[in-house]
Amino acid sequence: MNNQTTITRRDFLKLSGASALALTALPAFDGQALAGFLGSEQAANQMGILIDTTKCVGCRQCQAACNLRNNLPPLPEKILPNQTFPAQLSATAFTNVQFFQTGGAEDAPVFTTIKRQCMHCLEPACAAVCPVGAIVKTPLGPVTYDAEKCLGCRYCMAACPFNIPKFEWDSANPRIRKCDMCADRIAAGELPACVQACPTGALEFGPRKELIAQAQARIGKNPDKYVPYIYGLSAVGGTSVMYLAAVPFDQLGLNVNLPDSAVPELTLQVMDKIPAIAITVALLAGGVAWWRGRKTRAGEPESSIEDAEH
Amino acid sequence: MFEQSLEFFTEGLTLAGMVLFRLVLPLAFMFGVGWVLWRFFAPEAVPQVKGARPESFGAFITRVRELPNLRVPVLSSGQVLALFIAIMLWIGATGFLIARFFWGLETASAMSDAMPWGLWIAFKLSFVACAAGGFTFAAIVYVFRLEKYRPIVRTAILTGLIGYTVFIVSLLIDLGRWYNIWHPIVMWNPHSVMFEIAWCVMLYTTVLYAEFSPALFERLGWKRMQKIMHVITVPLVIAGVVLSTLHQSSLGSLYLIQFTKLDPLFWSPLIPVFFFVSAVAAGLALMMVVPCINARAFHCENKQELIATLAKPAAIVLGVYFTLLVGDMLVRGELRTLMAPSAMSALWWVQVLFGIILPMALLFTPQAKSEPRVRYVAAGLVIGGVILERFNVALFGFSEYLGSLNTTYVPSFGEWVITLALIAGAVAVYVAAVKLLPVLPQPRHELAAKPVKSC
The missing domain is CATH 1.10.287 (Helix Hairpins)
Known part of the structure; x- marks a missing residue:
């Protein structure tokens, strides 16, 4: 002492x-690796889905096909017209067609329908935060999940800016559930189930750069019909699922306040x-x-x- | 027929493999390590005749049980009440845990797809913040060599050890696929904050047990192990400081990516720094209270004059914390939000006024040196403030976001029962450890006859 x-x-x-x-x-590396990927040819060639809400008639055939392909409970026979069903995405509903009143009068409302699902971000927050790499962005484009690796920490749910990953709260061996863009079908050269089921061509599947070119062409041809934005082109660094619409996107329940930089960059700056x-x-x-x-x-x-x- | 038997065979093989890898091997490992420790290190404790057989396991157990002060105490009425409450909590928690492990998390918690992290996370963050005393005091004594704090360093390490153990137990309850908790060891995603926390918590808990093990070896009289620990203590403590710095701050980094959901009053790019500094404050504050509780409960020496010297450092840490918080608000331009009356700004002001400014003022007064009561009030405020900060970030800060989804989160009865049962369990383990092992500044049997100083 x-x-x-x-x-x-x-x-x-x-x-x-x-x-x-x-x-x-x-x-510090300030997420340079991320910025490098986002502008790359590889990112441009990844598969994606373009959803043109002006072509969507709200028939829910995409939902039915999705439930069938993923062994989810089928849709009920009768669903009230002009209503989102199920009201929210869940562990038993990876996609839904959401109805938003965007015009018309009280007694004769006009609805715009929008199919919601996983956005398959180019730099997904869920994949960046997963401690064991159970969620990954595959080279083809889909963001997939492997339950065998998963701990069930639910950080992917907390981190996702679109609130997509859902959890099986009623299971002793719960999994994270979400759309995987039918990764196995894509790998086999087929279309995702929802795209194949769409009768109106509202869903378009292809390499991201071609989808972007097509979306720009449609806006260019019909500047009066479309709002001049592609949702998903730059939000959170870009997403593989993109939207076209005739009304501003915030009227369709999409978050228009998201930054253009990839979300994981915030964490990477610290992790580096x-x-x-x-x-x-x-x-x-x-x-x-x-x-x-x-x-x-x-x-x-x-x-x-x-x-x-x- | 053949196919059926083949299926039966493969299923049997899988089952056997599961039993082997999940039950037999871990148990064999545990017992193997224990056996080696006992076989090679225990014999030194008893006077040995050369060539005599090593101490038998039965004799070893008898020797441990006959060590002084391992007797059943007589409980006071207050202790009986506390024990009754704890047992009720444990019974309730057992029921909820059975439901949770058999029928899913929804049976015990109110968490939902909109709010995947609930009360348990806020509780874990608070517990780990208060457990920061372990690394703070280990650093003070073994790195900065401020020897005068040695009498309370074991208490500090014990609080840390119990805090982290409870953290891991509560993690097992919270994780959906808890049986995969070991996956981060072999499945790596180095970009993930959660991955880093998993590794740091795993390693740091091991470090804490190692730092605390001299108390056990001293009790058992294992001299050789004590010598080994003596050699590796300083490297261990340094590893502990590094790991703590990393994960205390990373627990805050968990929320960086949730900027679209967390209230801007509580989301900040500096949140990892806030978490680290406030954890140090909470650790110091806890160690201003715990030694006094020890003195009252276990009739050990009251180290008041030593605790008094902690007042000023704690106040300085609070000052740093306050400067950072306010500076960050100024830089981010959130001052106007702070002035606008809302539930969030009220929470912020309560945390800053009662959790930082008031205790800082109290600890800077000369009375903090002379009056134990001033210190207890200040320390209690600091701990309450840090817990409120964790709850602000993990729970309250999400209320506006949940409102935008037309939903809300109120912790369920089951969540509360399990949380309180874990706290009761932590206290019980602490009491047991203090009674069984040489943790306190002076063995209580030497002081038992002396009158107890009031604190």
């Missing part, structure tokens, strides 16, 4: 100043600094321990560290 020096305030200030300086000087922070803290702590312990080593009797003062 008596052989120990006490740390002076000046020592302490010196140390904290040094550590603060070291922390600001840390290297972690090795540097770890090394800095370790070196600082080691240095202080060595420096403060030098007297003990210089021949003075060492008090046993583990013997608490009993």
Whole structure:
């Protein structure tokens, strides 16, 4: 006890100043890797779905096909007209056709229908946050989920800016459930089930750059019909599922306040600094321990560290 | 017929494999490690005649049981009431846990697709923040070598150890596919904050147990293990400091990506820094209270003069925290939101006024040195403030977002019962550890006869 020096305030200030300086000087990569992928040819060639809400008649055949393909409970025989059913996406509904009144009078409302599903972001937040890589963005385009890896931490649900991943709250072995763009069908050269079922051509499947070109052509041909935006072109860095509409997208329940930068970048900026922070803290702590312990080593009797003062 | 028997065979093989890998191997590993420890390190404790057989397991157990102070205490009426409440909580929690593990999370919790993280997460964040005393005091004593704090370092490490153990237990309850909790060890996604937290918590819990193990070895009289621990303590503590710095802040980073959902008053790019600084404050504050509770409950030496020296450092940490919080508000231009009356701004002001400014003022007064009561009030406010901050970020800050989805989240009865049962369990483990192991500044049997100082 008596052989120990006490740390002076000046020592302490010196140390904290040094550590603060070291922390600001840390290297960071600022998500450069992400930005590189978003503009790349690979991203442009990934498969996607263009949903033209002006062509959608709200027949729900896409929903029925989706439920069939994914072994989900089938739609009931009778559904009230002009109503979203089921009202929300869930573990048993990966897609639904949502009805929004966008015009007409009280007694004769006009509805716009929009098919909602996983957006299959180019840089998905869900895949970035998954601790075990159970959710991945496959090279073909779909964002897929592997229940065998999953822990059920539900961070993907918390992180998704579109609230897409759903959870089996009533199961002892719960899975995350969401649209996987029929990844197995795409790999086999087939269309996703919903696209194949659509009778009006409101759903278009193809490489993302071709879909974008087509969407721009449609807007260019009918500037009076469409609002001049493609939803999903740049939101959260771009998504594989994109929308065209005749009314502003916020009237169709889509979040128009999302940033154009990829969502995971926010976290990556911090994660990239972690090795540097770890090394800095370790070196600082080691240095202080060595420096403060030098007297003990210089021949003075060492008090046993583990013997608490009993 | 053949196909059926083949199917039966493969199913049997799978079952056997599951039993082997999930039950037999872990148990064999546990017992194997225990056996090695006992076989090679226990014999040193008893005087040995050369060539004599090593101590038998039965003799070992008898020796441990005959160590001083392992007797059943006589309970006061208050203790009986506390025990009754705890047992009721544990019975209730067992019921909810059975339902949760057999019929899914919805049977025990009010979490939903809109609010996938609920009370349990807020509770976990609060618990780990308060457990920061473990790494703070380990660093103070073993890195900065401020030897005067050595008498309370074991208490601090024990609070950390229990905090992290409860964190992991509550994680097992919260995880949907809890049996896959080991997956981050082999399945890597280094970009994920959750992955980093999984590794850090796993490693740091091991470090905490190792840091605390000298108390166990001292009790058992295992001299060789004590020597080994003596050599590796400083590297262990440094590893603990690094791991704590990383994951205490990363628990805040979890919320960076939720910027579309979390209220802008509580979402900030600096949230990892806030979480780290406030955890240090909570750890210091907890260690201003716990030694006094120890003195009252276990009749050990009251280290008031030592605790008093913590007042100023704690106040400085609070000052740093306050400066960061307000500076961040100024830079982000949220001051106007703060002035507008709303539930969120009220929560922010309560946290800052009563959780930071008031205790900081109290701890800077000269009375904080002389009056234990001032310190307890301040420390209680700090801990309450940090818990409120965690709840703001994890629960309350999502209310507006939930409102936009026409839904709401109120923790269910089951969530509360399980949470409170875990807290009761943490206290019980703490009491048991303090009674069984040399944790406190002075063994209580030496002081038992002396009158208890009031705190």
